[in-house]
Amino acid sequence: MNEAVTSNPAIDFAKLDGLVPGIVQDAATGQVLMVGFLNEESYRKSLESGFVTFWSRTRRKLWMKGETSGNRLRIAEAATDCDNDTLLFRVVVEGDGLVCHEGTVSCFTKPVAMPSSTTTAKESEATA
Numbered sequence: 001m002n003e004a005v006t007s008n009p010a011i012d013f014a015k016l017d018g019l020v021p022g023i024v025q026d027a028a029t030g031q032v033l034m035v036g037f038l039n040e041e042s043y044r045k046s047l048e049s050g051f052v053t054f055w056s057r058t059r060r061k062l063w064m065k066g067e068t069s070g071n072r073l074r075i076a077e078a079a080t081d082c083d084n085d086t087l088l089f090r091v092v093v094e095g096d097g098l099v100c101h102e103g104t105v106s107c108f109t110k111p112v113a114m115p116s117s118t119t120t121a122k123e124s125e126a127t128a
Helices: 040-049 121-127
Strands: 020-026 032-038 053-056 061-064 073-080 087-093
Touching (some): 032 053
């Protein structure tokens, strides 16, 4: 993601009724921390402030992650996918580093059981 930036790509907010998913990844570890949604205003605020700001679909308002907890997400790098309809924010977490409202570093803590015929990457490597 270290390509020279000459201008910001046009984000396609039309595909999902004015919203795009925003994936938040720890800039140091690569761990995915959370996913939220951005509209044009929250995207603009994120770029202006340097901190990830989402659009809260339930509260119907702008929401800077960590504004009350202190665990703000300072943007180190940002990119869009090939279709310009999803954003990736590589961040430095301020505060105690607990991004999830349930008190964990990542919101992705609940394993999903996969059918036994599906092998994991580690299992595939072990048998190769």
